[in-house]
Amino acid sequence: MVSGEVCFIVPPHILIQMIDEGSPDIRTSAVRTLAISERVRERRAVTRRVVQHEPQLSAALLLPTTGAKRTVCDVHNGSQGDLPGAKVRHEGDPPVSDVAVNQAYDGSGATFDFYQGIFNRTSVDGNGLELVSSVHFENGYDNAFWNGAQMVYGDGDGQTFKRGGFTTCLDVIAHELTHGVTQFTAGLRYRVQSGALNESFSDVFGSLVKQHSMGQTADQADWLIGEGILGPQLPGTALRSLKAPGTAFQYDNQPAHMDHYVQLPDDGDPRHDNGGVHINSGIPNHAFYLVATAIGGNAWEKPGNIWYNTLTTRLNENSDFRAAADATVDVAGKLYGADGAEQQAVRTAWQQVGITPA
Amino acid sequence: MTGGGTYARIVRVSVVRGGGFSGLVRTTSVATDQLSPGDRQKLAALVQQSGLDDAPAAPSSGEPEPDRFTYAVTLEDQGRTHTAGFSERSMPAGVRNLISWVSTVDGHEESIGPPGGGHR
Numbered sequence: 081m082v083s084g085e086v087c088f089i090v091p092p093h094i095l096i097q098m099i100d101e102g103s104p105d106i107r108t109s110a111v112r113t114l115a116i117s118e119r120v121r122e123r124r125a126v127t128r129r130v131v132q133h134e135p136q137l138s139a140a141l142l143l144p145t146t147g148a149k150r151t152v153c154d155v156h157n158g159s160q161g162d163l164p165g166a167k168v169r170h171e172g173d174p175p176v177s178d179v180a181v182n183q184a185y186d187g188s189g190a191t192f193d194f195y196q197g198i199f200n201r202t203s204v205d206g207n208g209l210e211l212v213s214s215v216h217f218e219n220g221y222d223n224a225f226w227n228g229a230q231m232v233y234g235d236g237d238g239q240t241f242k243r244g245g246f247t248t249c250l251d252v253i254a255h256e257l258t259h260g261v262t263q264f265t266a267g268l269r270y271r272v273q274s275g276a277l278n279e280s281f282s283d284v285f286g287s288l289v290k291q292h293s294m295g296q297t298a299d300q301a302d303w304l305i306g307e308g309i310l311g312p313q314l315p316g317t318a319l320r321s322l323k324a325p326g327t328a329f330q331y332d333n334q335p336a337h338m339d340h341y342v343q344l345p346d347d348g349d350p351r352h353d354n355g356g357v358h359i360n361s362g363i364p365n366h367a368f369y370l371v372a373t374a375i376g377g378n379a380w381e382k383p384g385n386i387w388y389n390t391l392t393t394r395l396n397e398n399s400d401f402r403a404a405a406d407a408t409v410d411v412a413g414k415l416y417g418a419d420g421a422e423q424q425a426v427r428t429a430w431q432q433v434g435i436t437p438a
Numbered sequence: 439m440t441g442g443g444t445y446a447r448i449v450r451v452s453v454v455r456g457g458g459f460s461g462l463v464r465t466t467s468v469a470t471d472q473l474s475p476g477d478r479q480k481l482a483a484l485v486q487q488s489g490l491d492d493a494p495a496a497p498s499s500g501e502p503e504p505d506r507f508t509y510a511v512t513l514e515d516q517g518r519t520h521t522a523g524f525s526e527r528s529m530p531a532g533v534r535n536l537i538s539w540v541s542t543v544d545g546h547e548e549s550i551g552p553p554g555g556g557h558r
Contacts (some may be wrong), residue, residue: 160527180546221511223458225505238463240550255459259504270502278504306460313550319460331462331552344554348496348509348523352462353553 092121098295130343139422149203150211152181152190155232157219164214180247184233187253188404194254195261198380199388204260206392211257215247224252226259238311245309250293250308254304256288266395269344272355273400279390282366287322288380298379303329326363334362338401338434363433364401370429371408375422382422386412405430407438448482453537454512461507461553466537472545484539487511488532492510503527509537516528 081185148171155165175182189209195201203209219236219329224246231253234287236243246252259282262268268278283305291301296323305328306319325334335341341363346355353359368387372379386408394407408426416422452467490513502508503525511533512521516549524533540546 115530127518162507222492223460223505223507225459225503226502227506240460240462252459256505262504270504275502282504314462331550333552333554344552348502350454350510351553351555354502355465356554358459359553 124205146210147208148210149192150185150213152185152188154181155214155217155240158215159218163227163232164212165216178215180233180235180244181216183247184215184253184423187247187250188213188231188257190250190293191254191257191289193291194380198292201261201388201392204257205264209260224256226256228260228263228264231256236309236311240313241311242309245311249292249306249309249405250284251286251304252309254285254289255282255305256284258285261285262391265392266396266399267397268399269356269397270354272357273360274398275357275361277356277395277399277401279357280354280364281387283320283322283361283365284387285384288384290318291378292380297377298369298383299376301379303369311364320358320362320365322365323335325366334359334365336362336366336433338363363435364404367405367429367433367435369406370432373423374425374429382416386415386422386426391414401435402437405435409437439521448478448485448513449516450514451481451485451536451540452514454510454511454541456510456553457502457506457508462550463553464548464550466541466548467544468540468543468546473543474545475546477543480539481543484532486534488536489530489535490522490536491520493524493530493533495521495526496523511532511537520536 094329106146113335129306150171151161151167152169153165154168155162158165167258168178169176169185175185192203192211195203203211213233216232216234217234219235220237220243222237223239224231224233233246236245259278262278262281266281268274269280270278286305287301287303291298294301302318303323304318304321307317310316310319310329316327316332318328319336320332321328325330326332326334333342342356342359342368344352344356346352368383371386372383372394375382390404390407394411395404407428409423412423412426413420427437447471450467450469452465455464455466456462468481470481473481488511490511506526508526509524509529510521511524512519522533524530529537541548
């Protein structure tokens with residue numbers, strides 16, 4: 081039995097056309113139509129288009145601001161249709177007995193504060209969107225994700241991933257929330273190189289949020305993603321390493337150089353990872369690591385600022401590695417001076433991973 | 439009445455799950471000759487209820503979403519193979535039930551590896 085869904089009065093492709101071609105009034109009307117639709121999948125399909133044209137309008141209408149920073153919900157092993165679940169910890173509430181709730185609360189708060197304090201960005205949409213997190217999704221669910229509007233955490237099955245592991249790891253939380261930032265900015269399509277860039281920006285800012293929380297400089301940081309969450313089926317230390325892609329655990333097959341770029345078809349086959357988005361992200365990941373260690377000091381400062389400005393102002397949904405390389409070099413020059421040490425570090429880093437910026 | 443219908447000769451059902459924030463590929467399968475007669479009947483019924491035969495080879499709906507799971511379910515009957523693809527959002531309840539059963543039944547096989555299939 082398919083659960084009941086409210087149908088669009090206006091089909092999604094017409095809404096997209098209205099948003100693309102309409103006057104501001106027509107766009108507003110299209111967004112309002114979208115806002116009352118409960119077909120989340122179709123909302124998502126249209127949302128990216130909306131946010132590119134009308135970022136503040138769409139955020140305000142689709143995902144109303146509540147003034148609060150975050151809320152954590154318990155979905156009690158329910159699935160998609162049960163989200164977000166029962167609210168169990170509101171902003172400012174004291175800790176509860178469920179450690180997953182408290183970890184999701186702290187992690188989303190640390191990520192919110194990072195973007196606010198370092199880049200003056202208020203929440204993932206830049207417009208104060210309340211960060212809602214739901215814990216205990218399904219049973220032994222082996223994943224955590226941003227669903228376009230909120231965070232969702234499984235408990236892990238205890239075999240592939242440790243039970244309760246996902247919320248313990250701040251870089252995983254910040255990685256997922258950064259998918260939200262990308263959604264509201266560059267909108268990088270989750271396929272092939274634009275998809276690998278989408279993944280890489282999530283790894284970079286995931287690691288930076290952790291480094292910031294620990295007060296670590298670039299040379300002190302471990303540059304790992306998912307350290308300590310692997311279950312017995314995955315021998316190793318972490319899922320990915322920006323410092324040494326391909327070395328984090330037994331099945332880590334990430335390249336650190338274009339010579340080892342893995343060509344996979346973007347054919348919807350689950351074996352092919354949308355054209356290798358979690359594989360080839362190792363290349364831009366390592367470029368960022370090289371920039372951060374060449375510039376030195378706190379990686380969230382100049383290196384993070386170059387990457388943040390690139391993501392939020394220079395890239396679009398089809399940007400590839402070369403476009404990202406060119407844009408970061410240009411941004412570094414604009415922010416810190418043409419041919420300055422920072423711009424040279426960025427140019428050299430991309431060359432070291434096999435990409436020669438313009 | 440076994441509920442087996444046209445699926446009385448199923449040889450194997452395989453589920454490939456990819457994506458998630460790890461990108462890892464997990465393959466779970468059951469061969470009917472490893473199942474008890476009761477489980478064979480149950481599998482045939484679940485396959486029939488899943489509507490798998492009418493589902494397209496790849497999920498048709500929209501753009502892939504960051505760090506979500508995607509699935510391919512392959513049915514090997516005697517003399518033919520059919521694969522259907524699903525995103526988490528597009529997966530019908532019947533397919534979800536089938537996957538859940540295959541992942542837990544006595545005699546199922548499971549493996550995990552990196553995307554792209556290459557083990558270093």
